[in-house]
Amino acid sequence: MTERKPPGVDFGSWVDRQIREAEARGEFDRLPGAGRPLPPDVENTYDELWWVKRKMAREGLSVLPPALALRKEAEDALEAAYAAPSERIVRKIIGEINDRIREMMFKPPPGPPLGKKPYDVEDVVRQWRERRADR
DSSP states (O other), rough: OOOOOOOTTTTTHHHHHHHHHHTTTTTHHHHHHHSSSSOOOSSSOOTTTHHHHHHHHHHTTOOOOOOOOHHHHHHHHHHHHHHHHSOOOOOOHHHHHHHHHHHHHHSSOOOSOOOOOOOOOEEEEEEEEHHHHHH
16 A cells, blocks of 8 residues: 655655656566557547446447347348349348338337338349349
8 A cells, every 4th residue: 555645745755756656666567569559440538438438349249229230230131232242132132131120110219219211122123133233
């Protein structure tokens, strides 16, 4: 435990003295990371969730509100449908994502609104056919 600051002593000089004494005792020798630069993800502002963010980045995770996650899924599903090898698979992909969109439309979660409506399956199939014809 550190000693108490004596009355009448400037706080800055008291802290500086404690640091000098700790250096003299060798308490700063052989610290992990000594002599190496700080990692590039260290920011100037303190973030109390830094360790959570670092762990999520390491694990390849992300957290989005449900509506935003579904928007991303819908965009990915549309791209997957355009790349599908058959019309049957296009209809299956779009049907599944439309079910998820409808479910969220009728039972909205907390967070931002979905702002998306189900895809027109016939329109997606038409676009899929046009894209295949262009190849």
